[in-house]
Amino acid sequence: MSARVHGLLAEFAEAEHLLAAVRRVREEGYFASCVEAYSPYPVEGLDEALDARHHWVPFWMLLGAIGGGTFTYWLEWYSAVVNYPINVGGRPTFSWPAFIPPAVEMTILWAVLLGVGAVLFGARLPRVHHPLFESHEFERATSDRFFLLVRSDDPRFDPQATQRFLKTLSPLSVVEVAE
Amino acid sequence: MNAWLPRTLAQWFALLIGIAALSACLLLGLSREPKQALLSYLFAFFFFTGLSIGSLALLMIHAITGGAWGDCIRPPLLAAARLLPLMALAVIPVLVCMHLLYDWSAPATFGHHMQVRQQTWYLDPTFFVIRTIMYFVVWIGWLVAFTRNMGDGVRARRIAAPGLIVFGVTSLLASVDWAVSLTPHWHSSIFGMMVGTGWLLGACALATAIAATWRDREMTVAPDVLHDLGNLLLMFVLAWSYLAFVQYLTVWIADLPDENAWYIPRTLTSWRYLAWFLIAFNFALPFAVLLSRAAKRHRGWLRAIAVMLIVASCADAFWLIVPGSRTGGFALRWTDLCAPVGIGALWWCGWVGQLRAARSTWASSAAAAGELEQSHG
Incomplete structure (x- = not known):
């Protein structure tokens, strides 16, 4: 028995070819969750073609923004009004305008922290190795090539039939990626 | 064909209303x-000049x-910018009756304040x-030079780059002259930038409202472009809010007599509800809605x-000009409605005509570009 297959990797020279290929693969009935696309820059429409419109990153960022801002503002109020009130030049202890800039900063900080966290979690990172790294062609995914991966866990996946199908999409190459 | 002449019934009607309201006001x-x-x-003039x-x-x-x-909002922007000569005419009553408006222009009853005496060389x-005329000469000159060379990308850029620097300087000076000098012993280094950002916000809101309204075949704006316009509005809302807040914060925290003079009638009387209105409708609500990707594409x-945002920008102009001279608290005069309706109706009348002209040249140039693309295709 040969080594288990992670999936089939098709290589394209242009973003439009990748986009068209993704649409054809989806039409063929492969699950969006088992089809992956790699490109050196964001390709307009690719997220739609992959049904990746809905993701949790904005939700976590909003949560971080509201939580971080509210907590910081509360903390300022608590420390200046309740815990340790000091008279600063006769100003009220609850100096609400002066409390806003730190709260805004913490709003941004926590939105970014939770956003980065959500991206890492959603992308299953950090991870030291990935089967795709075995493929030499894939090295160009960060410079000038566009890749489409159909993973072997798709119920329609068949090493021969899927390879034949991918070749009809006129890729530069189709290679098998080992697990 | 002259784009300035009213052609539709609505334009003639607006012209009549404008003249009637303005003569009533004046x-x-x-x-x-x-x-x-x-x-x-002055408030109505300030708002429409800003647009x-x-x-x-x-x-x-x-x-x-x-x-x-920018391509899809060019017609409304161009139409609004071409009304600058109209605003140059509209400034005349302010200049003629300056002594009624600006305390510093009647030195006999004014000038007890040390700092104000030192300002007399400038507030003359x-x-x-001369300065007000200069602003309009510079703006109209730039408008003519820019619109004539708009078709040529390189020359348009060469005019636009220094033009933006000039916009920054002149909007600072003009807003200080027209608005801040109503409270001559007050000063704020943020004011000009805040007003300039507010003008950009109002102009962007007007153009976006028009772009989101067009539904005919060649003018329908794609969701991606609407998204960009929404992001631009969000950016202007944030920039304006940031500057307006920072100005208030620095004044509030220093709490010095020279610096808080502008805010005392505005925040210690019932004018403060106008501030809340601005916070709600020029910041909080648009900010919250424009965060949503779906709303920006809808x-x-x-x-x-x-x-x-257009309504809120108008309220912002009112906030900048009026409360300082009605120190008793929130108060409206019938002229507060008359003046913006009058200037607004005349402005609208000219704007619709210019918009029609700008749209037809835009459509024909877009069609020419389309044909060019096809023939090269």
Whole structure:
């Protein structure tokens, strides 16, 4: 028995070819969750073609923004009004305008922290190795090539039939990626 | 064909209403309550001038940056910018009746304040008139030079880049002259930038409202472009809010007599509800809605937000001009309605004509570009 297959990797020279290929693969009935696309820059429409419109990153960022801002503002109020009130030049202890800039900063900080966290979690990172790294062609995914991966866990996946199908999409190459 | 001449019934109607409202405001108002009538007039003039200058600045920004967002809002921006000569005429009553409006222009009753005495070389009636004329000469000159070379990308950029610097300097000086000098012993280094950003915000909101309304075949704006316009509005809302808040914060925290003079009538009386209105409708609500990707790509939502921002920008102009001279608290005069309706109706009348002209040249140039693409295709 040969080594288990992670999936089939098709290589394209242009973003439009990748986009068209993704649409054809989806039409063929492969699950969006088992089809992956790699490109050196964001390709307009690719997220739609992959049904990746809905993701949790904005939700976590909003949560971080509201939580971080509210907590910081509360903390300022608590420390200046309740815990340790000091008279600063006769100003009220609850100096609400002066409390806003730190709260805004913490709003941004926590939105970014939770956003980065959500991206890492959603992308299953950090991870030291990935089967795709075995493929030499894939090295160009960060410079000038566009890749489409159909993973072997798709119920329609068949090493021969899927390879034949991918070749009809006129890729530069189709290679098998080992697990 | 002259785009200035009214052609539709609605335009003639607007022209009539404009003339009627303006003469009521200036003739009747000036004979009864001259200072308050002129104050209303100044606020309306300030708002509509801001729309025109903001439009010119947005056009110049787009000439430098490019992008689909600017192509689709070019007709309304161009139409608004071309009304600058009208605003140059509209400033005349302010200049003629300056002594009613600006305390410093009548030195006999003024000038007890040490700092104000040192300002007299700048706050001088003749110098004030010269400066105001200069602003309009510079703006109209740039408008003519820019619109003539708009078709040529390189030359348009060469005019637009220094034009934006000039916009920054002149909007600072003009806003200080027209608005801040109503409270001559007050100063704020943020004011000009805040007003300039507010003008850009108003112009962008007006153009976006128009772009989100068009539904005919060649003019329908794609969701991606609406998204860009929504992001631009969000950016202007944030920039304006940031500057307005920082100005308030620095004044509030220092709490010095020279610095808080402007805010005392505005925040310690019932005028503060106008501030809350601005916070709600020029910051909080548009900010919250424009965070949503779906709202930015939805024609109806974006148009609603844009219209709201136009109204809020008008309220912002009112906030900048009026409360300082009605220190008793929130108070409206009938001229407060008359003046913006009057200037607004005339402005609208000219704008619709210019928009029609700008749209037809835009459509024909877009069609020519399309044919070119096809023949090369």
